Structures are given as C-alpha cells and as structure tokens.
Amino acid sequence: MDKLQSMSVFVRVVEQGSFTAAAETLRLSGTMIGLHIKGLEQHLGTRLLNRTTRRQSLTAFGQEYYQRCRQILADIDDAESAALSLQQSARGHLKVACPVSLGVHVLTPLLAQFLAQWPEVTVDLVLSDRALDMADEGIDVRIHIGPLEQMNSLVARPLPVYRSLVCASPAYLERAGVPASPHELQQHRCLGFAHPSAGHEWGFEQHGRAVKVPVNLVMAINNGEALRQAALKGLGIIMQPEVLLAEDVQAGKLRVLLPDCTPPAMPVHILTFADRQQLPKIRLLVAFLLEQMQAGFPL
Known part of the structure; x- marks a missing residue:
C-alpha cells in the first residue's frame, strides 16, 4: 500500500x-x-x-x-x-544569455523593468557574442540572433528582426568623401567585427537581391561598443546594429550611409527548454519580453 x-x-x-x-x-x-x-x-x-x-x-x-x-x-x-x-507568481533565479549589443542597449533596461515588477526574481545576465550551449551553461532563457541551429529540446519564439546600419562620423566623411555604392567601400577605411563569419566582406540587400562586397578593413575589434567609439573618433566606416548606433545617428554624431543598400536583417528568437517553459519565472519573463518587443526593439 x-x-x-x-x-x-x-x-x-x-x-x-x-x-x-x-x-x-x-x-x-x-x-x-x-x-x-x-x-x-x-x-x-x-x-x-x-x-x-x-x-x-x-x-x-x-x-x-x-x-x-x-x-x-x-x-x-x-x-x-x-x-x-x-504557479501564480514569479520567484527564484534565472540565467539569461544575449548577444552583447542587444543585451546592453535593449535587454538590460527591460530586465530592470521586469525585476521591479517581480522583486522575488534574481537574474544572472550573460552577454556574449559567441555560441552558447544552454544546457552546458545552465541558461534558462537565451536571445539568439541569426538562423536557428538544431533545436532538440528547445522552443523558439520569434522577435522582430535585427537590423544593422552602415555609418561614419561627419569628420571622416568630410575627409574621405561619401561612398555612393557598396563597391566603393574598398576605397574607404572600414572597421569590422573580429569574428570568423564577418571576414573582409560585408553583405547588403540591393534591389531585392543579396550582394556581398569586399571591404578595406583597417581594424577588427571583437566588441561593438569599441567599434562605435572608433567610428565616433573618425577612424572609418562601421556596420553595426541599429540598437547600438541609433542615439548617435539621432544626435548627428554618425551619418547613415548607403540608404538604398541595407545590410540584411537577421532573425531573432527567444529560446527556452520545452520541459521548463511553463515555470512561472520563465513563462512570465518570456511573455514580458514578447510584449515589450513586439513592435520592434526599443531604441
């Protein structure tokens, strides 16, 4: 019995x-x-x-x-x-992962709002542009930019696409001129992200088709904020996320280049484990992020 x-x-x-x-x-x-x-x-x-x-x-x-x-x-x-x-309220610890620029400029302010709403939740936020294994790293919620990899036991919820801008400072453009097409980037000093997938080619969408052009990369840095600072100092042209550059563009510190040839937008998803997605702390955080980002990333 x-x-x-x-x-x-x-x-x-x-x-x-x-x-x-x-x-x-x-x-x-x-x-x-x-x-x-x-x-x-x-x-x-x-x-x-x-x-x-x-x-x-x-x-x-x-x-x-x-x-x-x-x-x-x-x-x-x-x-x-x-x-x-x-089951009715969020409490406990969450480990959340996100790429650096999106995490600094979008996710961190949103997490501050979430934690104010649910004070019994604590968060360990991991900002990294490298690929992370959620199981190995003990991550509960991950924001992933780019095509989805093998999902296995994960559930993906789509967010608005992630857009990038090509920008340079007015001082640089006054000194070096304004490129009229992506192919002219070879005659300019460009600042790129130090990552194997970035290389010395930048991708664009021009008249509905994908275009890749070689660039004259004079400096590679593995951090978007450092690239932004270099561009603000007039060192060259950068291609970086809109969330990172929006305030500088609005303030006139950086100018958007090649408006007719935009970098391809990247898909973004919230990833959670299928067998843990109904835990209140995870379910409520995912619902909060979806609601806050449904119209686009706050800039």
Missing part, C-alpha cells in the same frame, strides 16, 4: 478515535482502514494501537509515530501550497 496514504489513515484513526469514524470520514471500508494500519505495523515491526472491542489507545511508539506522521503530512501540505503559489 502507499505509505503516505497509510500514514494519513493512521492519523485520522487516532484523531477520530475509531476505525469506524475514520472510515466514514475517509469514505473507506472498515476493512481497508484495518489493512492500512496492519500494513504500517508490519512495516515498522511494532504495534501502533492497542485495540479491544470497546476502545483503542496508542502504544508508546504509536504516540511518537503519530506526532511524526502529523508533521510529515503538514510539511507535504505546505510544499503543495507553495508549489501552487509558484
């Missing part, structure tokens, strides 16, 4: 004072009540109750066991109540 059920029957027998009263309360037969008590006694190797035709009483061991059973069953009730409460 189920040990927890037998313990519950035993406690009810003690509190009701008889097998018959306990049977009525639990809607079990008297025989079944007796089997539960007998099973416990056989398992424990000692008697729990002294029974006569007229009355019953606890043995010394039975009294101690009754108190322990009451506490165990109360702890189980508390645990189930806590679990039910967790």
